[in-house]
Amino acid sequence: MASGLHDSTVTNPVLRWIDQRMPVITMMQKEYGSFPTPRNFNYFWNFGALAMINLLIMIATGIFLAMNYTPHTSLAFDSVERIMRDVNYGWLIRYVHMNGASMFFIVVLVHVWRGMYYGSYKTPRELLWILGVVIFLLMMATAFMGYVLPWGQMSFWGATVITNLFSAIPLVGNSIVTLLWGGFSVDNPTLNRFFSLHYLLPFVIAGVVFLHVAALHITGSNNPLGIEPKGPQDTLPFHPYYTIKDSVGVIVYLMVFAVLVFFMPNYLGHPDNYIPANPLSTPAHIVPEWYFLPFYAILRAVPDKLMGVLAMFGSIAILFVLPWLDSSPVRSMRFRPIAKWLFLLWTVNFFVLMWAGGKPAEGHYILIARLATAYYFAYFLVLLPLLSKIERPLPLPESIARPVLRGGGPLPGAATAQPMEKA
Amino acid sequence: MADTLAPSSSPPVEGGAHAPADGTKRDFLKLVAGSFAAVGVGAIVWPFIASMNPAKDVLALASTDVDLTHVAEGQAVTVMWRGKPVFVRHRTAKEIEEAQAVPLSDLRDPQTDQSRVLREPWLIVVGVCTHLGCVPLGQKSTDPRGDYGGWFCPCHGSHYDTAGRIRRGPAPLNLAVPEYEFRSDTQVRIG
Numbered sequence: 337m338a339s340g341l342h343d344s345t346v347t348n349p350v351l352r353w354i355d356q357r358m359p360v361i362t363m364m365q366k367e368y369g370s371f372p373t374p375r376n377f378n379y380f381w382n383f384g385a386l387a388m389i390n391l392l393i394m395i396a397t398g399i400f401l402a403m404n405y406t407p408h409t410s411l412a413f414d415s416v417e418r419i420m421r422d423v424n425y426g427w428l429i430r431y432v433h434m435n436g437a438s439m440f441f442i443v444v445l446v447h448v449w450r451g452m453y454y455g456s457y458k459t460p461r462e463l464l465w466i467l468g469v470v471i472f473l474l475m476m477a478t479a480f481m482g483y484v485l486p487w488g489q490m491s492f493w494g495a496t497v498i499t500n501l502f503s504a505i506p507l508v509g510n511s512i513v514t515l516l517w518g519g520f521s522v523d524n525p526t527l528n529r530f531f532s533l534h535y536l537l538p539f540v541i542a543g544v545v546f547l548h549v550a551a552l553h554i555t556g557s558n559n560p561l562g563i564e565p566k567g568p569q570d571t572l573p574f575h576p577y578y579t580i581k582d583s584v585g586v587i588v589y590l591m592v593f594a595v596l597v598f599f600m601p602n603y604l605g606h607p608d609n610y611i612p613a614n615p616l617s618t619p620a621h622i623v624p625e626w627y628f629l630p631f632y633a634i635l636r637a638v639p640d641k642l643m644g645v646l647a648m649f650g651s652i653a654i655l656f657v658l659p660w661l662d663s664s665p666v667r668s669m670r671f672r673p674i675a676k677w678l679f680l681l682w683t684v685n686f687f688v689l690m691w692a693g694g695k696p697a698e699g700h701y702i703l704i705a706r707l708a709t710a711y712y713f714a715y716f717l718v719l720l721p722l723l724s725k726i727e728r729p730l731p732l733p734e735s736i737a738r739p740v741l742r743g744g745g746p747l748p749g750a751a752t753a754q755p756m757e758k759a
Numbered sequence: 760m761a762d763t764l765a766p767s768s769s770p771p772v773e774g775g776a777h778a779p780a781d782g783t784k785r786d787f788l789k790l791v792a793g794s795f796a797a798v799g800v801g802a803i804v805w806p807f808i809a810s811m812n813p814a815k816d817v818l819a820l821a822s823t824d825v826d827l828t829h830v831a832e833g834q835a836v837t838v839m840w841r842g843k844p845v846f847v848r849h850r851t852a853k854e855i856e857e858a859q860a861v862p863l864s865d866l867r868d869p870q871t872d873q874s875r876v877l878r879e880p881w882l883i884v885v886g887v888c889t890h891l892g893c894v895p896l897g898q899k900s901t902d903p904r905g906d907y908g909g910w911f912c913p914c915h916g917s918h919y920d921t922a923g924r925i926r927r928g929p930a931p932l933n934l935a936v937p938e939y940e941f942r943s944d945t946q947v948r949i950g
Contacts, residue, residue, distance in 0.1 A: 396807070400807050400810055400811075403810070403811065404810070404814070418814070418816060421815070422814040422815040422816040422817075423810055423814040423815075424806070424809040424810050424812055424814060424815075425805075425806035425807075425809050425810050426810060426814070428806050429806065429807070429810055
């Protein structure tokens with residue numbers, strides 16, 4: 337072995353030559369082949385891989401859409417219609433991209449929910465969690481700017497309303513909005529920069545995803561029991577066990593995706609966005625895309641402009657400090673008899689907010705949105721810190737292997753958890 | 760979950776009674792799975808590649824009508840067809856004669872003048888030099904027309920004659936003759 341070369345175990349001479357100089361194959365084998373992974377994952381642990389695949393789908397379809405899209409106020413709407421009617425398979429690529437955004441939020445919301453239910457944000461995975469929240473914020477910005485690009489009525493008025501949120505900032509608010517617009521209203525400069533940023537941000541997301549995964553591979557994955565693996569009897573090699581389990585999830589995910597794309601491509605969209613943008617006429621009932629509705633409801637629930645904007649941004653920002661608001665050492669809600677139910681209530685409450693966000697801001701809808709907003713924040717700011725002190729958790733299992741092999745008996749020998757021979 | 764432990768408690772595959780059968784079964788499974796994956800990837804890639812081919816609106820613009828009424832003898836017009844210039848030249852009797860008189864042995868890309876013209880006196884060729892795609896000069900009477908009275912490409916010095924054939928310079932082929940038809944005596948549809 338010449339000095340300075342990596343000690344590779346790859347047998348193929350060409351791959352070995354590469355691996356000795358740049359051990360990517362060794363790294364992939366370590367991180368995705370033999371990587372020790374808790375043996376007790378349920379299907380909620382599919383959603384990270386699904387999100388990764390979804391990001392790739394969005395980037396691939398987006399690159400091909402950009403080949404036919406024109407970011408100019410007088411041409412954008414027509415260029416999207418041309419994609420739908422004239423470009424070969426343009427309808428397919430656009431519908432995949434459009435519904436891919438919804439699928440991305442479904443997948444990521446489940447992924448976040450999984451993290452909250454099983455306490456994946458707790459030490460030592462705080463930074464992993466924070467990077468995840470950063471990805472979520474970047475996704476929201478990307479999705480918002482993408483929705484502006486077709487330059488329909490909802491694009492235009494959505495862009496107007498969301499950018500105007502920044503006008504709530506005291507003193508400099510209006511200057512910031514002018515800066516965002518590049519003018520005195522949402523217009524061509526706004527569309528141009530949104531297109532530029534909409535193309536850029538997915539690659540920033542990919543970068544943060546890399547950091548997210550890098551951090552994950554230091555701490556290792558959490559698991560449904562929320563206890564750390566104590567040895568090889570508690571883990572399985574990632575391949576083939578979880579590559580196969582993820583593949584099952586991918587197939588189900590693609591089936592749902594295909595149903596959306598082929599049978600109800602516009603179900604999650606809004607028909608008003610097929611009307612070209614008109615700066616002189618606001619549609620009667622403005623609603624954001626479904627994945628923004630809970631946060632939109634929080635915005636409207638607060639009767640003060642600045643406080644409403646702060647509450648909306650705060651509803652996501654609060655996730656950054658979740659690891660410190662919840663100081664209970666028990667991760668999984670399975671062993672937290674009170675927090676479990678309060679969190680499930682929080683989940684229902686999230687859907688209530690989503691529902692309220694889609695209703696007009698009047699009458700009892702406002703009252704419901706206010707109550708739901710109050711519970712959203714109370715869960716984080718009052719209930720979790722309080723429960724961390726007073727809740728008495730259920731006894732934790734001795735190890736992951738124990739409850740997996742229910743019925744007592746001696747711990748299975750380490751041999752049972754050895755990686756099976758690969759055929 | 761106990762199922763997942765089964766393989767390790769069963770006899771090792773190599774030593775089992777069904778060892779050869781298992782081997783071929785695994786090969787078969789790999790082949791089938793690989794084929795399915797290949798078909799799947801192909802099916803996914805196809806629409807993406809297809810989307811880069813000309814769209815319907817581009818194909819719809821694939822023919823161009825030209826009115827020849829106002830092109831006097833000795834004059835030429837340039838029309839756009841599929842994003843490229845097409846030279847339509849009303850040749851003089853002298854030019855036609857010159858073009859027809861050239862022996863095929865003098866030509867790099869031997870073609871008779873008759874084979875390049877549908878109806879005299881009209882010569883219709885794609886105005887793109889066959890060397891590297893520049894537009895040759897010679898459409899205006901003030902343009903240099905090269906040593907053979909046709910067109911001259913300023914990029915790398917290709918000379919074309921009055922039938923648009925390459926006579927000197929680096930270009931390998933004659934100026935291309937597009938597909939066209941006369942709709943009437945004064946109407947041509949190119950494409």
